[in-house]
Amino acid sequence: MKSSWICSRNDMFGNVGVIIAGILVAYFNSMWPDIIVGMGIAGLAVYFSLKIIQESKQHSHKNLTQRVGSVK
Numbered sequence: 001m002k003s004s005w006i007c008s009r010n011d012m013f014g015n016v017g018v019i020i021a022g023i024l025v026a027y028f029n030s031m032w033p034d035i036i037v038g039m040g041i042a043g044l045a046v047y048f049s050l051k052i053i054q055e056s057k058q059h060s061h062k063n064l065t066q067r068v069g070s071v072k
Helices: 002-028 032-071
Strands: none
Touching: 002 032
């Protein structure tokens, strides 16, 4: 459930970033706002993907520990 929230939030940031980059590209007639926003979106995706993986591993380890404890 939490990963769905993170992905939805990242989509929102990405969409807003693309709109802002489009406005800045048109205003400054430069490609750099688009590149900077694209790198920021990529950075967010990598960062939060690693957080989701880390949290998933912790949750999986917790469940495994509970199952092993209940077998005894």
